[in-house]
Amino acid sequence: MQKLQLPAPITRFAPTPSGFLHIGNVYSFLITWLLARKNNGQILLRIDDLDQERVRPEYVENIFRTLEWLGLDWDLGPSSVEQFEKEFSQLRRMELYEAALQKLENEGAVFGCDCSRKLVKKLIEAHNYEGICQHKGLELHGPDISWRLKTEGMAVVQMKRFKNDTTVEKLSYAQSHFVVRRRDGIPAYHLASVVDDVHFGVNAIVRGEDLFESSVAQLYLAQKLGLGTFSHAEFFHHPLILDGGVKLSKSQRSSAVLDEFSQDKAKLFRKLGGWLGLQPEACGSLDEMLKQFSFERVARTNSH
Template sequence: MNRLQKLQLPAPITRFAPTPSGFLHIGNVYSFLITWLLARKNNGQILLRIDDLDQERVRPEYVENIFRTLEWLGLDWDLGPFSVEQFEKEYSQLRRMEVYEAALQKLEEAGAVFGCDCSRKLVKKLIEEHNYEGICQHKDLDLHAHDISWRLKTDGMTEVKMKLYKTGLSVEALPYSQSHFVVRRRDGIPAYHMASVVDDVHFGVNTIVRGEDLFESSVAQLYLAEKLGLSAFSQAEFFHHPLILDRGVKLSKSQRSSAVLDEFSQDKPRLLRKLGGWLALPPEACGSLEEMLSHFSFERVERTISN
């Protein structure tokens, strides 16, 4: 980060964006709570956007758990589906494939992507060695051939501007870890970066709350938005919050972190006290979401980050 400039912020339109690849854990809830508090404190709106493109990992019980957990907590939202049935019929990402395909076609027509047949393991190894230069870029592989992924050309990685929520404008270089990142998977499904950017623009999201582990992803998505000419995404504010760690390791569904409803269903006050403590709220402000909201300030979250 090399220069900052104060910004005038619009009313936030933000989102909960869970992936139904496991049951929601306390790290997910922590992120959703910050999102909810920021939106409600500033008369904003919240979209529920369930990211279900990776159908191999999606399970009906995981989708149902999203609604059950949010409703049990009392974290309400304004836009998107309000039931499993409505989600499947109207809001599944599978219903927006044409929108993603149009964005991918735009990149193809601009010559901004190349076909790749490298394994994910090989590319990861080369990136870790700081030795990945897009080795398939000059193979001229057919983009529409079987088992070919699409990678975005990131040669001469330029800087992107990121608006930090209530802080200022930051200038960031695309991280090496995001060199020539995938925008279309081998199976033809839009990759996470592509779907996330297109969805946020599609639904008018202008405030994005994420864990600090996704900071590099945010930079990559801003880079992609520039390639797609999606200026609305470039104008979004970003807030990257600290992570909840378990013995030094971040919580994740892939690590089978405990489901919130399994661990706290009989003791919701204990969960609220934990969450409030992480947000640096006084104990007397952790009895309910309404009390948290009345005591919450962005400055408290900033202090939590700096501690």
């Protein structure tokens, strides 16, 4: 198997407690676990709970129960719901996020926006979004104002990838002038994710291939924030698993793993192993998967 370039990889599970973990989550976590263990790396459990309106205690509990049931262990982060809430919730790192936002404000790298998400989405889909609020001079700290990053011009980003490094010369239209601070004042996902990864020393990031553009946006944001260490992180974007042509996700109400496979973990492992390109006899346990796993063999099949 091709090895990671990093001498001491640190990767992470980064679930959002806005629903129960489904098989798509588990597929990504399994790849993360196998890559880390194959490369003598460490795994951080980072639960992204900034969006408190969507967080439910049962969803947080489900993260721990599912990972423990699967046998996917981790090395860093909380070992229980209680420790997560007391020490590792993103709410405990608000000062770090606010410092990053302050830096962007001080450098004039953001502008205020009062556009609705619906309008911006419509303009992006029409390839006609140019940051229409950028020249309105809206007060950043006014009510109901989001902060968007100025992304006009060339945005050359170097991305270290598991096989071949990539140079991206321009952000995608979908990521044009992306939000770094929401209208309610909460730091947006891209900013919090970058700050967290740097804070915890994460340098190997496993994501679905649908998040490639998000990775580029975060590398660009890290440049703006002067967080050079993030540019050395190694990215692995894995194929997606689709259900009837639709990406598995909480928003699509994909079935919770513990509901669907609680009585037959072996069936789940066979399904996951097949997606990873492993033979059935290599899917009986995590140890057997670890012996046979290699990125080169990850199945390109993305439907079931």
